[in-house]
Amino acid sequence: MTNKSSFDLNNLNPLQLNSLKEQISSEYQKYRQSYTQLLEIKSLYSNTLFSLESLQPENLNQPILAPLTESLYLPGKLTNVKSVLTDIGTNFFVERSVEDAQEYFKRQTKIVEEKAQEVLKTMKQNEESLKAVNTVLERKVYQQQKKFVGQQQQQQQQQKSLKKIKKINKPFKKKNLFF
Amino acid sequence: MNTDFEKELRQLTIFQNEIKKLQTGQIDIVTKLNESKFVLQELKLLPKTAKVYQLVGPTLLEVTLNEAKENVENRLDLLGKEEKKTLERIKETQQKHDKKKNELIAFQRKLMQPKNVPKKK
Numbered sequence: 472m473t474n475k476s477s478f479d480l481n482n483l484n485p486l487q488l489n490s491l492k493e494q495i496s497s498e499y500q501k502y503r504q505s506y507t508q509l510l511e512i513k514s515l516y517s518n519t520l521f522s523l524e525s526l527q528p529e530n531l532n533q534p535i536l537a538p539l540t541e542s543l544y545l546p547g548k549l550t551n552v553k554s555v556l557t558d559i560g561t562n563f564f565v566e567r568s569v570e571d572a573q574e575y576f577k578r579q580t581k582i583v584e585e586k587a588q589e590v591l592k593t594m595k596q597n598e599e600s601l602k603a604v605n606t607v608l609e610r611k612v613y614q615q616q617k618k619f620v621g622q623q624q625q626q627q628q629q630q631k632s633l634k635k636i637k638k639i640n641k642p643f644k645k646k647n648l649f650f
Numbered sequence: 651m652n653t654d655f656e657k658e659l660r661q662l663t664i665f666q667n668e669i670k671k672l673q674t675g676q677i678d679i680v681t682k683l684n685e686s687k688f689v690l691q692e693l694k695l696l697p698k699t700a701k702v703y704q705l706v707g708p709t710l711l712e713v714t715l716n717e718a719k720e721n722v723e724n725r726l727d728l729l730g731k732e733e734k735k736t737l738e739r740i741k742e743t744q745q746k747h748d749k750k751k752n753e754l755i756a757f758q759r760k761l762m763q764p765k766n767v768p769k770k771k
Contacts, residue, residue, distance in 0.1 A: 559692045560685045561725070562705035563718060 480607045485615065488608040495601045502594045509587040516580045523576070526552045526569050655761065658754050665747035669740060676736045683729045690722045 483491070531552050536544040555572045556564040567575065693702070693715065702718045703710045713721070 556703065556710075560689045561682075561722065563689055563693070563722070564703040564705065564710065565692070565696060566701040566703070 480604060483607075485608060485611050488604055488611065492601065492604050492608065495597060495604060499594065499597045499601065502590055502597060506587060506590045506594065509583050509590065513580055513583045513587070516576050516583065520573060520576050520580075523555070523569060523573055526555070528552050655754070655757060658750065658757065662747065662750045662754060665743055665750060668743050669747065672736055672740045672743065676733065676740065679729055679733045679736060683726065683733065686722055686726050686729065690719065690726065693719050693722065 480488070526549075530549055533549045535547050535549050537547050538544050552569070554566050554568055556566055557572050557575055558564055696702070696715060698715060700715060702713050702715055704713045704718065704721070
């Protein structure tokens with residue numbers, strides 16, 4: 472990202488600016504994706520925290536429905552309200568008490584929040600650089616258009632002056648014919 | 651002359667595609683690396699009495715804390731090595747790609763020159 476500040480945007484022509492603009496906006500999409508993913512993970516953690524709250528000692532031997540498949544459930548009893556298995560990634564699970572698991576998920580939500588904030592920061596920087604590129608691009612396109620219009624006007628004037636010269640030359644030729 | 655040019659151009663696009671593939675592969679490796687680092691951090695925070703299980707296929711096996719730590723550390727080593735390899739390969743293909751590009755530019759210049767000669771006549 473810091474490479475872009477090392478050269479001046481004004482030195483680039485509109486084509487290069489356009490490709491830079493596309494690059495920046497594709498990066499922005501990626502950041503946006505990762506931000507939404509982090510928010511999803513955060514809501515997942517809050518859901519697990521909510522379900523952990525139901526694992527209280529008073530709920531021991533309560534009837535539950537355990538899922539076998541997505542549409543098949545099995546009636547059972549809640550026998551363990553003390554320990555849970557938490558997934559820490561790469562196929563590793565750790566047996567913890569309910570309180571430790573709650574602490575673990577609270578810790579994880581903090582980490583995810585911090586990362587989401589970082590991504591937001593880079594997204595804002597990205598937006599700013601995109602704005603800068605856009606303004607320079609617009610200015611250059613406007614300048615080019617002005618040049619083009621100016622050139623067209625010059626050409627029209629030249630054509631007009633040529634026509635005038637032709638008009639002056641023609642009557643002389645006609646007189647010669649009659650002779 | 652044009653078919654030679656097309657051949658060289660195709661080579662260039664092949665190099666470009668290879669570089670893209672290697673880069674996506676590298677991103678995968680980096681994400682796996684970060685995940686394993688995370689797991690190791692978590693394992694280090696655990697008390698020695700904690701029970702750790704590992705998912706091997708459809709079975710959940712109990713492993714000791716030290717075993718789990720060793721496993722993850724080995725994985726980190728392997729991933730680090732793989733990352734270095736892919737970075738080197740990316741460098742190599744990038745160099746080849748740049749070389750080809752320069753060759754193509756020189757080739758283009760040669761193609762442009764003979765067109766000027768008949769005009770002079």
